[in-house]
Amino acid sequence: EPEVTQTPSHQVTQMGQEVILRCVPISNHLYFYWYRQILGQKVEFLVSFYNNEISEKSEIFDDQFSVERPDGSNFTLKIRSTKLEDSAMYFCANSVPSGTQYFGPGTRLLVL
Amino acid sequence: KNEVEQSPQNLTAQEGEFITINCSYSVGISALHWLQQHPGGGIVSLFMLSSGKKKHGRLIATINIQEKHSSLHITASHPRDSAVYICAAPDSGGSNYKLTFGKGTLLTVNP
Numbered sequence: 001e002p003e004v005t006q007t008p009s010h011q012v013t014q015m016g017q018e019v020i021l022r023c024v025p026i027s028n029h030l031y032f033y034w035y036r037q038i039l040g041q042k043v044e045f046l047v048s049f050y051n052n053e054i055s056e057k058s059e060i061f062d063d064q065f066s067v068e069r070p071d072g073s074n075f076t077l078k079i080r081s082t083k084l085e086d087s088a089m090y091f092c093a094n095s096v097p098s099g100t101q102y103f104g105p106g107t108r109l110l111v112l
Numbered sequence: 113k114n115e116v117e118q119s120p121q122n123l124t125a126q127e128g129e130f131i132t133i134n135c136s137y138s139v140g141i142s143a144l145h146w147l148q149q150h151p152g153g154g155i156v157s158l159f160m161l162s163s164g165k166k167k168h169g170r171l172i173a174t175i176n177i178q179e180k181h182s183s184l185h186i187t188a189s190h191p192r193d194s195a196v197y198i199c200a201a202p203d204s205g206g207s208n209y210k211l212t213f214g215k216g217t218l219l220t221v222n223p
Contacts, residue, residue: 106153
């Protein structure tokens with residue numbers, strides 16, 4: 001069965017550095033999402049992407065964040081000038097027209 | 113924005129027990145998601161249901177659209193069922209809207 005993959009699985013960075021999280025979606029899935037989960041808290045929506053455009057973004061998704069599709073298939077989530085509070089698990093997800101969402105395994109980001 | 117509430121927050125059971133986790137949401141939706149999150153953090157989709165009941169192995173999910181309530185049941189629970197179970201609802205009627213997640217129910221099944 002096709003899977004969503006994410007790299008890296010873990011990332012440790014210094015405060016103020018930029019990080020790039022990568023997601024390889026399931027091909028032919030049209031809807032893409034980035035979510036994050038701060039340790040001990042619930043999963044939160046960051047941004048959704050449809051038809052090669054951002055379709056919605058949350059209040060969390062400010063100018064510090066950006067989403068790109070550099071090669072037309074893979075997705076990246078870039079976090080500029082990381083802060084301690086950016087430490088979280090970041091998930092990408094795809095969905096099919098029926099609405100079922102397939103989640104990647106996540107990237108655990110730790111900002112020191 | 114949909115508000116999603118789950119109960120209980122924590123649940124401990126003995127192997128073999130019947131488990132029920134409840135979820136309520138505030139905005140009418142087309143479908144509700146039940147997800148499982150293992151200690152390593154990965155999230156797996158268990159069910160997406162829009163009406164009635166769905167069954168997969170020992171897992172059963174039910175939904176009452178009018179009452180904006182859903183339940184996840186596990187029959188003959190097993191220690192390998194230990195995980196966090198999360199319900200999530202789209203923010204609008206469409207099934208491909210972003211999800212709002214509940215806080216999750218931490219299930220521990222003891223042998």
